[in-house]
Amino acid sequence: MRDRTDSFVPTAEEIQHALADASTGELVFFTRQCLERGAFDHVLAVERAFPQRFTEDAALKLTFAVARFVGGERTEARATVEALVAERPADLNALAVLAEMEARSGERASAVRLFSTLVERYPDYPGAQATLAALLMPGPPYRDVLRAIHAALRPETYLELGVAGGATLALATSARVAVGVDPVPAPLEQPLPVGARIIHETSESFFTTRRREDVFGAHPVELAFIDGLHLFETALRDFIETEHWCAPGGTIILHDCVPLSAVTATRERRTRFWVGDTWKAAWTLARRRPDLRIRTILTPPSGLVVVRRLDPSSRTLEDGFDALVSELRTQGYPLEPGRWPALLNVVPNTPEGLTEALA
Numbered sequence: 001m002r003d004r005t006d007s008f009v010p011t012a013e014e015i016q017h018a019l020a021d022a023s024t025g026e027l028v029f030f031t032r033q034c035l036e037r038g039a040f041d042h043v044l045a046v047e048r049a050f051p052q053r054f055t056e057d058a059a060l061k062l063t064f065a066v067a068r069f070v071g072g073e074r075t076e077a078r079a080t081v082e083a084l085v086a087e088r089p090a091d092l093n094a095l096a097v098l099a100e101m102e103a104r105s106g107e108r109a110s111a112v113r114l115f116s117t118l119v120e121r122y123p124d125y126p127g128a129q130a131t132l133a134a135l136l137m138p139g140p141p142y143r144d145v146l147r148a149i150h151a152a153l154r155p156e157t158y159l160e161l162g163v164a165g166g167a168t169l170a171l172a173t174s175a176r177v178a179v180g181v182d183p184v185p186a187p188l189e190q191p192l193p194v195g196a197r198i199i200h201e202t203s204e205s206f207f208t209t210r211r212r213e214d215v216f217g218a219h220p221v222e223l224a225f226i227d228g229l230h231l232f233e234t235a236l237r238d239f240i241e242t243e244h245w246c247a248p249g250g251t252i253i254l255h256d257c258v259p260l261s262a263v264t265a266t267r268e269r270r271t272r273f274w275v276g277d278t279w280k281a282a283w284t285l286a287r288r289r290p291d292l293r294i295r296t297i298l299t300p301p302s303g304l305v306v307v308r309r310l311d312p313s314s315r316t317l318e319d320g321f322d323a324l325v326s327e328l329r330t331q332g333y334p335l336e337p338g339r340w341p342a343l344l345n346v347v348p349n350t351p352e353g354l355t356e357a358l359a
């Protein structure tokens with residue numbers, strides 16, 4: 001067992017005295033408090049003070065197993081939780097703890113399988129989607145990848161559709177003009193670069209009421225990030241309009257086009273983590289615009305689709321747009337977690353993958 005050099009735990013008598021009237025629920029809450037503060041040895045001491053309570057209650061068994069795992073008794077802890085999962089198949093907490101233990105033990109395939117089962121049964125189980133994304137898409141998160149893209153391309157002009165707190169607009173430090181479009185004003189997460197401003201409108205109104213020259217002057221858009229409304233017809237329309245504003249050598253990046261599960265990829269929002277059906281926009285680009293160069297970086301939580309070799313004069317996607325929208329509207333996401341669509345040309349989330357995406 002791992003030593004805590006700063007370890008001090010009360011005696012069993014002191015714990016029994018202090019927690020004499022605690023219900024099982026209170027003991028569970030107390031041991032979770034200990035774990036959240038890193039005091040796994042305190043949980044072990046509480047178990048020694050109330051051994052009977054810990055053999056009778058599944059939640060206490062779990063917190064004890066987590067404390068043992070953190071303390072280094074990994075094999076015993078995993079065996080306890082595996083037995084709990086087998087005895088109590090409906091216990092989502094036991095499943096989540098086992099999945100987490102597998103992930104922390106480097107058992108990737110088993111962790112992916114367990115987290116996939118967990119999100120299938122309860123997509124909003126705290127942290128499950130994020131951990132599954134990190135397992136399936138190893139490497140830096142999307143904002144770090146965007147930072148690296150800005151550093152590689154150093155765009156002079158930047159357009160972002162869907163800004164929220166401005167964390168990604170703030171990455172446009174090289175841009176002389178950087179414009180973010182979002183109908184909902186939100187407090188800024190960080191200061192924006194000097195050349196950046198936010199226009200509070202929907203992207204549709206933005207493109208209807210403005211000309212590129214009024215916003216960017218003579219310079220076409222060099223880099224754009226589409227991260228607005230999570231419906232595919234809006235994302236596709238955003239792409240069409242943005243491409244008209246770009247130079248042929250420009251780059252458009254789409255967010256949220258690589259879902260991890262069908263339930264997070266629906267038009268109607270049913271989950272806390274939700275990417276909507278924007279994936280259909282990327283699939284449409286790949287199918288209908290073979291002239292574009294599309295590469296998809298598998299960065300958590302939902303990938304970045306990098307589109308190059310733009311054609312600002314193209315009308316291909318406008319033709320038959322309405323028919324396409326009604327044809328695709330009801331389609332569900334067809335792939336299992338961890339299966340990637342070949343048509344999006346997935347590249348790894350590494351410096352080499354980034355170089356390939358920007359080639």
Ligand SMILES: C[S@@+](CC[C@H](N)C(=O)[O-])C[C@H]1O[C@@H](n2cnc3c(N)ncnc32)[C@H](O)[C@@H]1O
Binds near residue numbers: 169228
């Ligand atoms: C996921 S957030 C953007 C996050 C930001 N790009 C980042 O990575 O930090 C999506 C944003 O799109 C905005 N949005 C919704 N509908 C929109 C529309 N029609 N046009 C532009 N933005 C829209 C929402 O208000 C929300 O702030």
